[in-house]
Every structure is written in C-alpha cells, then in structure tokens.
Amino acid sequence: MRASGATWAKLEILIGLAAVSTGHLLSIYTIVHAGPTWFWRFLAASVLLQTLGGYLALAGHRSHLYQSQNKLAAYLAALLRQQADDRP
Numbered sequence: 001m002r003a004s005g006a007t008w009a010k011l012e013i014l015i016g017l018a019a020v021s022t023g024h025l026l027s028i029y030t031i032v033h034a035g036p037t038w039f040w041r042f043l044a045a046s047v048l049l050q051t052l053g054g055y056l057a058l059a060g061h062r063s064h065l066y067q068s069q070n071k072l073a074a075y076l077a078a079l080l081r082q083q084a085d086d087r088p
Contacts (some may be wrong), residue, residue, distance in 0.1 A: 005067050012060025019053025 003088050027046035 001040075006064065009060045009063040009067065012063065013057050014060075016053045016060060018058025019049050021048030021053075023047070023053060036050065061072070 023046045026042060026049065030039060030042035030046060
C-alpha cells in the first residue's frame with residue numbers, strides 16, 4: 001500500500017517534529033543525568049536528532065507547499081479555460 005503525496009508529506013513533518021522533540025529531551029537528560037563517559041555521546045546524538053529531524057520536517061513542509069501550489073495552479077488553469085470557453 002502506497003501513501004499519497006499529501007499523506008507522506010504530513011508524515012514527514014510529524015516524524016521530523018518527533019525527532020526534534022526527542023533530541024531536545026535527550027539533551028536535557030544529558031545535561032541533568034549523564035555521567036562523564038556518556039555525556040558527549042548523548043550530546044552528539046541529541047544534536048544529530050535535532051538537525052535531521054528539523055531537516056525532515058522542513059522537507060515535508062516544502063513538499064506539502066509544492067503539492068498545494070500545483071493543485072491551485074491546476075484549478076486556476078481549469079477555471080480560466082472554462083471562462084475562455086464561455087465567452088462568445
């Protein structure tokens with residue numbers, strides 16, 4: 001089963017925001033609880049999650065915008081074509 005473009009774009013946004021939130025929570029956990037052996041590893045993982053999650057959310061948002069613009073352009077083209085056909 002294949003997800004439609006709009007569904008996939010919204011799913012990208014949701015997964016990206018979840019990754020960013022997880023990265024934030026991991027950084028807070030790291031600052032408060034992590035010992036010296038795990039501190040830099042957890043910090044690097046949190047930065048990676050925040051960066052990649054933010055990129056995924058923005059990519060999903062961009063896809064959603066492009067799809068919406070394409071639908072709107074097709075609608076306007078059909079509307080203009082209909083108005084041109086209705087003129088004498």
